[in-house]
């Protein structure tokens with residue numbers, strides 16, 4: 001039986017019944033055990049075509065940044081030598097559009113604010129409820145990676161990330177990761193492991209995802225990167241970001257760095 005919900009025209013309801021508690025429990029188990037959950041063909045075919053066209057239309061408005069960062073996304077630490085892995089600077093580059101640039105009425109906006117979707121994600125990540133960012137920029141972002149652009153190795157600051165891949169490049173754009181590669185709660189930074197990874201003597205796992213896939217990823221302790229795009233078709237990825245409490249804005253410094261503006 002297909003139930004009528006506010007998401008029926010957006011997601012692939014033949015495969016995914018977000019009202020089914022057993023399904024949410026299964027997803028939670030998967031995320032807890034593997035650190036990642038992928039739901040292939042989460043978007044239905046019509047939605048995917050629409051969202052790619054919409055994202056392509058908005059691409060010229062994207063704010064492009066080249067940034068250097070360490071894998072921990074922390075500032076230079078003068079307690080360590082400049083060639084220590086904690087101070088090793090990596091380059092990331094991508095374009096981004098923010099929530100206020102998403103066309104109004106977009107299915108991205110509808111999905112993001114759907115109470116059914118929020119309740120499902122909350123159950124899977126183990127939060128009582130989820131709230132949008134207070135600032136007008138940070139809740140929904142669309143990332144573009146053109147030829148040669150990449151997101152270098154890092155651990156996330158946030159507890160979990162929700163992404164929707166809209167378009168894969170011809171080559172590259174591969175999501176690579178190593179689960180539980182540090183323990184930030186215990187302040188165990190795994191300098192040796194990170195050093196080995198950066199000198200290519202450790203091989204990461206690869207997360208395959210096709211356009212239309214919803215990914216939930218716990219990246220605080222699992223190092224990850226997206227390899228450089230090859231070819232002239234951009235990698236396009238949506239990030240849906242929530243907070244576990246209302247009224248939280250992304251920090252001003254992060255907004256300046258990622259979006260080039262505060263509002």
Ligand SMILES: O=C(O)CCC(=O)C(=O)O
Nearest residue numbers: 151156163175224226237
């Ligand atoms: O582009 C992706 O698939 C992952 C993005 C990511 O790791 C991040 O935004 O922190």
Ligand SMILES: [Fe+2]
Nearest residue numbers: 155156219224
């Ligand atoms: Fe990340």
